[in-house]
Amino acid sequence: MRKILQGADAVSNVVKSFDNLVDAWRLCETTKAIETSKRTQITAARDVQVKMIEENAAVLKLYLGGVFAERRHVIDGMFARLDRGLDSGNMELASEAINAIINVTQSSPLAGARELIADIRNPSVKHIEI
Template identity: 35%
Template sequence: MAEPQKVHVGKVLPPRIVSPIDGFAALTQIVDAVQDCVKVHTVERTKQAHLAAYETVEVARIKAAESVLKNYFEQAFAERRSNFGELFDRLDAALDKGDSQVAQAVLNGIVDVARTSPLANLGDLGQIRAALDDPDHVWEF
């Protein structure tokens, strides 16, 4: 069951008379609050513009680095493909001639090339990660 509504008993106060000074103080507070709000809005909008510009620059840097890395991989793997092709051709020729010393040397070359990674020539990947994390790092392409 619903509880019965309580009746509040009290006195009605007479209206407060606001002096012109109190009215002006209230107006001043409103003006100050609006000015502060406008300042904060302007500062935040400026921060957003800086972030948007930073984002544009960083995305462009990432895309440029990506392009360089893709080009590097294309060249490195094309070179490796060519090296492997030539080494296997020489291995076939050595096997056809029955030259076991040349076949062994060529096979060692194939294994040496297979052991190396195109990334090994890039250097320490930890340094690359640190450079990516450093907003002041200057990339040269």
């Protein structure tokens, strides 16, 4: 009788061990599914952020290219006026040209870029004109 009881305890222990093994496997599979889902979400969020950075960089490049081209045009025109003023002896024209050059060079295109970036990040801004 004792051997039967011992045999039943051994079977019970084997069943409990098997149940523990199945529970551990289920927990492992659940954890694996959760972590795979998290990894997918992280990858998707990364892809969105990379795309936003690329698009913002393209907008910023377009903006700075336009601003610097415009500044070059304005400064070239002011130097042409300065040359005309100096060549003709018109010191008023030369002085106005110098003041205009100073005014243009005192403003920073990067300040405008900072505002552009702030507008890009602001969800309430619906339209940005460059």
